[in-house]
Amino acid sequence: MRSDRNWTNATVAHIRDAADGVREILLKPEGGASPFPSGAHLAVRVIIDGKTDLRYYSLIGETLVDACWRIAVKREEPGRGGSRYMWSLPVGARLEVAEPDTHFELTRQAPEYLLIAGGIGVTPLVGMAGRLVRSGRKVRMLYAGRSRLSMPYLDDLSAVLGDRLEIFAGDEGQRMDLAAEIAKLDPAGEAYVCGPIALLEGARSLWQSSGRRPEHFVYETFGSSGRFASERFTVHAPRLGVSVEVEAGQSMLDALEGAGVGVVADCRRGECGLCVVDIVSFSGTIDHRDIFFSKAQHAENKKLCVCVSRVSGGEITIDASYRGDEPLLSGPEIKRAVSA
Amino acid sequence: MTAPRPFPLNAWYAATWDSELRHELLARTITGVKMVLYRTENGDAVALQDACWHRLVPLSMGKLIGDDVQCAYHGIRYNSQGRCAFMPSQETINPSAAVRSFPVVERHRFVWVWPGDPALADPALVPDLHWNKDPAWAGDGKTIHAACDYRLIVDNLMDLTHETFIHSSSIGNDAVAEAPFDVTHGDRTTTVTRWMVDIEPPPFWRKQLGKPGNVDRWQIIQFQAPCTVAIDVGVAPTGTGAPEGDRSQGVSMVVINTITPATEKTCHYFWANVRDYRIDEQRMTTEIRDAITKVFGEDERIVEAQQRAIDENPDHVFYNLNIDAGAMWARRQIDSMLEAEAQTKRGVRLAG
Numbered sequence: 001m002r003s004d005r006n007w008t009n010a011t012v013a014h015i016r017d018a019a020d021g022v023r024e025i026l027l028k029p030e031g032g033a034s035p036f037p038s039g040a041h042l043a044v045r046v047i048i049d050g051k052t053d054l055r056y057y058s059l060i061g062e063t064l065v066d067a068c069w070r071i072a073v074k075r076e077e078p079g080r081g082g083s084r085y086m087w088s089l090p091v092g093a094r095l096e097v098a099e100p101d102t103h104f105e106l107t108r109q110a111p112e113y114l115l116i117a118g119g120i121g122v123t124p125l126v127g128m129a130g131r132l133v134r135s136g137r138k139v140r141m142l143y144a145g146r147s148r149l150s151m152p153y154l155d156d157l158s159a160v161l162g163d164r165l166e167i168f169a170g171d172e173g174q175r176m177d178l179a180a181e182i183a184k185l186d187p188a189g190e191a192y193v194c195g196p197i198a199l200l201e202g203a204r205s206l207w208q209s210s211g212r213r214p215e216h217f218v219y220e221t222f223g224s225s226g227r228f229a230s231e232r233f234t235v236h237a238p239r240l241g242v243s244v245e246v247e248a249g250q251s252m253l254d255a256l257e258g259a260g261v262g263v264v265a266d267c268r269r270g271e272c273g274l275c276v277v278d279i280v281s282f283s284g285t286i287d288h289r290d291i292f293f294s295k296a297q298h299a300e301n302k303k304l305c306v307c308v309s310r311v312s313g314g315e316i317t318i319d320a321s322y323r324g325d326e327p328l329l330s331g332p333e334i335k336r337a338v339s340a
Numbered sequence: 341m342t343a344p345r346p347f348p349l350n351a352w353y354a355a356t357w358d359s360e361l362r363h364e365l366l367a368r369t370i371t372g373v374k375m376v377l378y379r380t381e382n383g384d385a386v387a388l389q390d391a392c393w394h395r396l397v398p399l400s401m402g403k404l405i406g407d408d409v410q411c412a413y414h415g416i417r418y419n420s421q422g423r424c425a426f427m428p429s430q431e432t433i434n435p436s437a438a439v440r441s442f443p444v445v446e447r448h449r450f451v452w453v454w455p456g457d458p459a460l461a462d463p464a465l466v467p468d469l470h471w472n473k474d475p476a477w478a479g480d481g482k483t484i485h486a487a488c489d490y491r492l493i494v495d496n497l498m499d500l501t502h503e504t505f506i507h508s509s510s511i512g513n514d515a516v517a518e519a520p521f522d523v524t525h526g527d528r529t530t531t532v533t534r535w536m537v538d539i540e541p542p543p544f545w546r547k548q549l550g551k552p553g554n555v556d557r558w559q560i561i562q563f564q565a566p567c568t569v570a571i572d573v574g575v576a577p578t579g580t581g582a583p584e585g586d587r588s589q590g591v592s593m594v595v596i597n598t599i600t601p602a603t604e605k606t607c608h609y610f611w612a613n614v615r616d617y618r619i620d621e622q623r624m625t626t627e628i629r630d631a632i633t634k635v636f637g638e639d640e641r642i643v644e645a646q647q648r649a650i651d652e653n654p655d656h657v658f659y660n661l662n663i664d665a666g667a668m669w670a671r672r673q674i675d676s677m678l679e680a681e682a683q684t685k686r687g688v689r690l691a692g
Contacts, residue, residue: 035457035684037458037459062459103435103436103437103438104435105438107421107423107441108421108441108443108458109421131459204432213419213425214425214433215419215421215423215424215425215433216423218423218435219435220435221435267436271434271435271436272434273430273434291432291435292430292432292434293431293432294431294432296431297431
């Protein structure tokens, strides 16, 4: 259940490189770190250009390390600035964090578990792998990344999983065959997936077409990854007479709100579907980064979630939901109004 | 200032009798947590948080669709693990949508739930009440939904002196209040032992034994933290060696009690009375169960009145007597479980 978070001050207790471009940070909160279920994450207040923003980082492992919470941060360039801030923190730096929360929880009784990780998406799955092995569950893990050097926790996972871990390094030409892996899984087995949006969406779509129950496909997204690098583009909302630039480190939602366009939003990570607007036209490619729409809906390019999705190599014209105030009308009156 | 909650969360609590749980939704509050319980079509017991992830409407107001619970409000469905299986008006399911699912085990005719950290829910920790489902024993019991702190019932069971006064027409007599008793304890268990040697049995026990003459009567109260009390009771003709360990000429019963906190001031009190004699007589089972129902009704009246009096006197500190030693140890063991939980929460539990 969601709740208002309890914020606490934490100190950076230790920093190390977990892989190329990935930094592991141990955080020691005041008053002691509470235990957490595998799959849980921390909310962290980051400061970007003097403004406070929120970022979420999965907790690594199943237990505290030296009474600290452990997270790993991949340096995103260009990103929205969260990873730059986290990388700037030296040992001893203080920051605000919330108590661990989770919406990526392991069930206890599935006959088989398939863990699928892409890049930094491995972070919540490290604890899950340990938990499943320790509780004697049948588990396999597929872990893909650009190169072995860029993939954190390879050694830890190998030690825990042995030959139940399969590694797919892009620079060695290795690719996952997700359709075959899903087909091999026990009919009541569950998949836990975390990684870039293309991996999530591809796996989800294969899962769906395999006829398996949708709730057995469990995944998490923080809405930060796209198929294309984030770049600056222009969004037009002609009905409102608005044209606004969306900076590379800014969301379309923030840009629209900044220009006075009313948009409702909740999750701000491409889950809930509240911030959806109509696409009128676009050039270039729409980089859908939400998981609210299905793959088929993304292919139609009729709507997009402005909290995470972007345009690559072009611009976009949208229609938000503002229509001005209308008198209250009954059905027949609306027809007359339209025909008039 | 609010008092800290008086019950640990990392414990197995009886939620229902096994026969009470069917393929339908049952709402029950346990340790302050609202749960909805049901059996799947295969008969497996399930306990989920009784609040829809979306708008908090109790899922127990909804309905079962196969093994899924459908919320009464917007039709959001959860599977028996609490994971969302259907979301209206969209092609996908929000991956955050889930309700808590609680570890469940069925044992000794009860369905037990673990409201705390699921990683600690070891089925071996369920209190051993095997007599309740042992072919060498026969009996039955009921549930009392009592309006009092569960510890008041633990207190009540840890000292049976009250039998003399509350239950004078059935199991109480002066001997209970007069006989000395021993209190011993471990870390999670407390035992109060009372032998009444060469006494005239009270009417209930005279009937159970079915033999004339004086008896040796025993009451061995065994508490296991946080809320289970198994009481080994019985009588044997005086001189047949019961105090020395030979009960062959007597009759034994186990009074099984497990008192699940619902809230800080309400509880679900599950009890059963099982015996090792005339075990094929259903009539006797029913008669004893009905007699005990009456006896426990007398206790309920007292402890609920006590709870009301406590509420009216929030600053009152109890003065404990010698007879309260068993209850004092039981409460100390509950407190030590609470302290252990608080330590874990403060992060004293380190890696490794």
